[in-house]
Amino acid sequence: MQGNLLIRLGATSLSVLQDLGRMGIFLFQALRGLFRTPFRFGEFVKQMHFIGAGSFAVIFFTAASTGMVLGLQGYYSMHKFGAEGMLGSAVALTLIMELGPVLTALMVAGRAGSAMCAELGIMRISEQIDALDCMAVDPFRYLISPKFLAAILSVPLLTVLFDVVGIGGGYIAGVKLMGVNGGSYLEGMRSSVTNHDLQLGLIKSFVFGLLVIWICTGRGYFVHLIRGAGFGAESVSRVTTQAVVLSSISVLVFDYLLTAVLL
Amino acid sequence: MTAVAIEFRGVSKSFDKKDGGRQVILDQVDFVIPRGGTTVIAGGSGQGKSVTLKLVLGLMQPDGGQILVNGEDVTGVRGRALEQLRSRFGVLFQGSALFDSLSVYENVALPLRERTSKGEDEIREQVMASLAQLELVGHEDKFPAQLSGGMRKRVGLARALQLKPEIMLFDEPTTGLDPVMTREIYQLFVRTQEQIGYTSVIVSHDIPRVFNLADQVIILNQGRTDLFTSPEAIQWSEEPHIRRFVKTTMGNIYQSHLVEDSLGVNNTLQDRQR
Numbered sequence: 001m002q003g004n005l006l007i008r009l010g011a012t013s014l015s016v017l018q019d020l021g022r023m024g025i026f027l028f029q030a031l032r033g034l035f036r037t038p039f040r041f042g043e044f045v046k047q048m049h050f051i052g053a054g055s056f057a058v059i060f061f062t063a064a065s066t067g068m069v070l071g072l073q074g075y076y077s078m079h080k081f082g083a084e085g086m087l088g089s090a091v092a093l094t095l096i097m098e099l100g101p102v103l104t105a106l107m108v109a110g111r112a113g114s115a116m117c118a119e120l121g122i123m124r125i126s127e128q129i130d131a132l133d134c135m136a137v138d139p140f141r142y143l144i145s146p147k148f149l150a151a152i153l154s155v156p157l158l159t160v161l162f163d164v165v166g167i168g169g170g171y172i173a174g175v176k177l178m179g180v181n182g183g184s185y186l187e188g189m190r191s192s193v194t195n196h197d198l199q200l201g202l203i204k205s206f207v208f209g210l211l212v213i214w215i216c217t218g219r220g221y222f223v224h225l226i227r228g229a230g231f232g233a234e235s236v237s238r239v240t241t242q243a244v245v246l247s248s249i250s251v252l253v254f255d256y257l258l259t260a261v262l263l
Numbered sequence: 264m265t266a267v268a269i270e271f272r273g274v275s276k277s278f279d280k281k282d283g284g285r286q287v288i289l290d291q292v293d294f295v296i297p298r299g300g301t302t303v304i305a306g307g308s309g310q311g312k313s314v315t316l317k318l319v320l321g322l323m324q325p326d327g328g329q330i331l332v333n334g335e336d337v338t339g340v341r342g343r344a345l346e347q348l349r350s351r352f353g354v355l356f357q358g359s360a361l362f363d364s365l366s367v368y369e370n371v372a373l374p375l376r377e378r379t380s381k382g383e384d385e386i387r388e389q390v391m392a393s394l395a396q397l398e399l400v401g402h403e404d405k406f407p408a409q410l411s412g413g414m415r416k417r418v419g420l421a422r423a424l425q426l427k428p429e430i431m432l433f434d435e436p437t438t439g440l441d442p443v444m445t446r447e448i449y450q451l452f453v454r455t456q457e458q459i460g461y462t463s464v465i466v467s468h469d470i471p472r473v474f475n476l477a478d479q480v481i482i483l484n485q486g487r488t489d490l491f492t493s494p495e496a497i498q499w500s501e502e503p504h505i506r507r508f509v510k511t512t513m514g515n516i517y518q519s520h521l522v523e524d525s526l527g528v529n530n531t532l533q534d535r536q537r
């Protein structure tokens with residue numbers, strides 16, 4: 001009984017290690033694919049459009065509602081101490097350093113990451129990736145690297161959009177609805193947000209973009225090798241769910257780690 | 264250039280089974296596929312025909328033994344060498360493996376766009392010529408999901424032929440097609456082979472028809488291979504597993520004369536008990 005447990009533990013650890021190793025090599029190959037010629041610029045633009053422009057609406061509404069909630073909630077807490085003047089600073093810092101990068105990455109994972117994972121998974125099980133391999137066309141250069149570059153660039157851009165719209169939402173809730181002084185909202189923001197805070201937000205959004213695209217494309221690409229995922233359409237749907245969950249958790253974990261290290 | 268296109272030397276391949284055992288697909292298999300001409304790899308479903316092709320292409324690695332292509336050992340090759348190896352091959356996959364988000368035209372043009380420096384005009388000319396040859400003109404803007412099985416195979420064939428391969432691998436090219444379409448596909452093989460001069464390896468369980476094309480037939484059964492250089496040799500074989508295979512794929516008309524002599528024609532029940 002005990003031996004059996006040990007064997008199972010060993011087998012699981014081995015498969016996790018194997019998985020990590022595969023994903024590490026995958027990341028390396030995807031990044032190397034960026035420098036292989038000819039770079040597929042058209043595909044890159046298409047992916048930019050899909051991740052970036054396609055996520056515009058969902059980011060806009062998430063950011064607006066988040067900002068407004070922050071404005072209301074912040075007003076309510078600060079009003080108790082007569083510190084409404086700090087509202088702008090509180091909303092802006094929360095958005096720029098935490099909620100902007102995190103929520104943007106989560107939205108992108110749910111919207112674009114899942115779609116890419118499913119696309120690659122289907123290409124894998126219908127032998128389309130094998131067909132690319134057989135034509136000696138590097139699937140990384142052809143399929144994956146353009147997605148990587150698009151995600152690494154568009155997630156920070158979407159994060160900036162999120163921050164701006166969120167701050168606007170906070171302004172509407174705090175100033176227009178609750179009557180906080182507009183000048184102090186803006187001035188509080190200007191005096192408290194430092195360059196370092198902006199950099200932290202930017203670094204986070206780069207890292208999150210990379211994490212999301214890495215996990216989502218990697219899971220789809222290796223759908224046939226993932227233990228317990230099953231076969232066919234079912235394996236793709238399972239692995240897609242798994243990819244979104246896994247990338248969301250990684251974003252949250254890395255958010256803590258980056259904050260702890262860089263703050 | 265050697266006279267041998269592909270050679271298997273003591274190649275073994277097995278997979279883990281769910282219950283913890285091993286499923287042996289190839290057990291120290293040796294065979295030679297000569298350059299030019301046509302070799303048929305036959306065998307029942309799940310006997311490892313597709314796995315054999317994947318081993319040749321380096322999509323899977325054998326557990327042991329050597330696989331030689333043009334006399335060079337290709338087991339374990341990676342990176343650029345693997346790309347070089349694969350560029351000698353054209354492959355028609357069992358499920359056609361067309362890129363389903365690309366149109367017929369884009370599918371066929373893909374190898375030319377990605378692997379050659381040809382301009383778009385030249386590519387269009389070559390692709391349209393291939394499509395005309397395979398009777399696909401008028402369908403070039405359709406997507407794979409809008410095509411019939413036979414059309415998909417023809418698009419797959421057109422795509423595989425674009426880079427003028429030395430060796431063509433066909434994985435069950437006619438499975439699921441009606442007899443007319445099957446004959447047409449085989450005629451296409453003959454015609455394109457005459458033009459390009461590739462070595463052809465056809466995986467099939469469609470033995471009777473494919474016999475007319477084959478210079479040799481390799482039968483895969485339970486990890487072993489048997490090589491036959493004529494249709495008669497297969498029909499006359501006394502090996503029980505070959506006889507069983509012959510009977511299921513060809514029916515009783517192909518029964519060995521030995522059996523016919525001793526048991527009388529169509530005495531299938533007794534024959535099975537032998």
Ligand SMILES: Nc1ncnc2c1ncn2[C@@H]1O[C@H](COP(=O)(O)OP(=O)(O)O)[C@@H](O)[C@H]1O
Binds near residue numbers: 288309312313315
């Ligand atoms: N990647 C794989 N992992 C485990 N088993 C496999 C794999 N590929 C094929 N097999 C098994 O190997 C056997 C031969 O498969 P295949 O070569 O596809 O058969 P066929 O002769 O019908 O083409 C089958 O039993 C199949 O289940």
Ligand SMILES: [Mg+2]
Binds near residue numbers: 312313314434
């Ligand atoms: Mg097969």
